[in-house]
Amino acid sequence: MDRIPILKFGNCLLVTIQVDMHDELALSLQEDLTAQIAKYGSRGVLIDISSLEIVDSFIGRMLANIAAMSRILDAQTVLTGMQPAVAITLVELGMVLPGIKTALNVERGMELLKDYLAQHEEPEESDGSEE
Amino acid sequence: MSVFQDVMKSNEGAILAGWMGELESSTRRSDLINDTDLRRQGEELLRLFTAATQLSSDVQSDAFASTREFLREIARSRMDQGFTAAETALFILALKQPIFTALKSSIKDSSDLIEEVWLSSNLLDKLAMLTVSSAVGFREQTILRQQEEMMELSTPVVTLWDGILALPLIGTLDSARTQVVMESLLTAIVETNSQVAIIDITGVPTVDTLVAQHLIKTITAARLMGADCYLSGIRPAIAQTIVHLGIDLVDVQTKAKLSDAFALALKRLGKVVTTIKQPVAKNKDA
Numbered sequence: 001m002d003r004i005p006i007l008k009f010g011n012c013l014l015v016t017i018q019v020d021m022h023d024e025l026a027l028s029l030q031e032d033l034t035a036q037i038a039k040y041g042s043r044g045v046l047i048d049i050s051s052l053e054i055v056d057s058f059i060g061r062m063l064a065n066i067a068a069m070s071r072i073l074d075a076q077t078v079l080t081g082m083q084p085a086v087a088i089t090l091v092e093l094g095m096v097l098p099g100i101k102t103a104l105n106v107e108r109g110m111e112l113l114k115d116y117l118a119q120h121e122e123p124e125e126s127d128g129s130e131e
Numbered sequence: 132m133s134v135f136q137d138v139m140k141s142n143e144g145a146i147l148a149g150w151m152g153e154l155e156s157s158t159r160r161s162d163l164i165n166d167t168d169l170r171r172q173g174e175e176l177l178r179l180f181t182a183a184t185q186l187s188s189d190v191q192s193d194a195f196a197s198t199r200e201f202l203r204e205i206a207r208s209r210m211d212q213g214f215t216a217a218e219t220a221l222f223i224l225a226l227k228q229p230i231f232t233a234l235k236s237s238i239k240d241s242s243d244l245i246e247e248v249w250l251s252s253n254l255l256d257k258l259a260m261l262t263v264s265s266a267v268g269f270r271e272q273t274i275l276r277q278q279e280e281m282m283e284l285s286t287p288v289v290t291l292w293d294g295i296l297a298l299p300l301i302g303t304l305d306s307a308r309t310q311v312v313m314e315s316l317l318t319a320i321v322e323t324n325s326q327v328a329i330i331d332i333t334g335v336p337t338v339d340t341l342v343a344q345h346l347i348k349t350i351t352a353a354r355l356m357g358a359d360c361y362l363s364g365i366r367p368a369i370a371q372t373i374v375h376l377g378i379d380l381v382d383v384q385t386k387a388k389l390s391d392a393f394a395l396a397l398k399r400l401g402k403v404v405t406t407i408k409q410p411v412a413k414n415k416d417a
Binding site: 080083 | 314318351355356357
């Protein structure tokens with residue numbers, strides 16, 4: 001069975017969805033991704049869906065689930081490159097994906113993730129040095 | 132039937148004269164069409180009509196094809212000139228009186244006369260109906276075209292700065308228009324690679340729950356794509372309405388003026404606007 005490749009990039013994981021998502025594929029991605037976050041202790045997950053043209057409520061929920069699971073494993077999810085039609089569909093379905101950060105393209109998404117990680121690691125270090 | 136055909140053929144000149152006289156007295160609009168044009172149109176129509184009646188009495192038949200085409204042309208030009216649909220119909224219906232007069236002078240037997248009058252009246256009514264329906268059809272086409280144009284005109288997406296888009300909304304928002312607004316904004320965000328979009332509702336007269344719902348949907352969709360969306364141009368009256376209606380705009384960044392929203396957008400992109408020192412003072416000293 002096909003699986004969506006997950007690339008490790010520093011302390012982040014990179015996923016690009018380039019085929020039509022069907023339900024089984026979505027579930028296996030969910031499993032693989034959580035396993036990888038736990039394995040590498042990743043702090044950020046970037047999912048690029050710029051090639052995704054069709055989305056349904058299941059895929060929408062899956063994206064929200066991935067974000068929630070990553071959150072529990074202490075990794076921030078950034079969703080990039082959503083097509084206008086997909087955005088409209090998700091809004092019409094009432095899925096506003098709270099807790100997911102979004103960016104226009106992978107470049108912006110990486111910047112966002114870097115900024116986020118920098119913000120969330122500095123205080124800990126500074127706290128440590130002060131004490 | 133043959134009597135009517137003969138009468139039409141032999142009295143063409145008299146009927147035309149009578150028709151023009153009738154138009155003169157009833158529905159003449161000399162401000163919209165001049166005598167020469169009117170007469171030329173009358174002559175042409177009567178010629179086609181007489182020729183057609185010699186072959187058939189059915190308006191939908193092939194014999195009447197050129198008459199129908201000519202009437203459509205007349206309806207179109209009348210609409211362009213500013214005639215009403217009723218005036219255009221009366222142009223045809225005014226033909227009844229002279230034809231009846233001609234029939235009356237040719238047929239002595241009253242039952243035959245009624246028969247022929249009914250036949251010709253029926254024929255003219257159908258032609259008048261045809262004219263009215265094509266006139267209304269042209270008008271509807273115009274309305275449809277204007278609606279489409281208005282739809283396109285009313286949703287311009289403006290680039291304020293590299294990465295900042297503005298969407299000044301003017302006029303009432305309905306579902307169809309919001310759909311166009313949403314699509315054009317989202318497409319523009321992708322095309323221009325913009326990080327911030329400002330929706331300005333200064334020109335929107337009223338905001339009800341439906342409009343607010345549409346705006347929130349648009350803003351959420353933009354957020355899903357990775358762009359920040361601000362709402363500006365909220366007039367005091369509208370702010371009151373929004374609160375009274377219990378619409379939740381907590382998740383939406385709102386500003387009173389477009390300039391405020393623009394300043395916020397610049398800040399979001401890490402840009403600042405500063406006043407540069409004018410070299411005027413120096414010149415004065417020199």
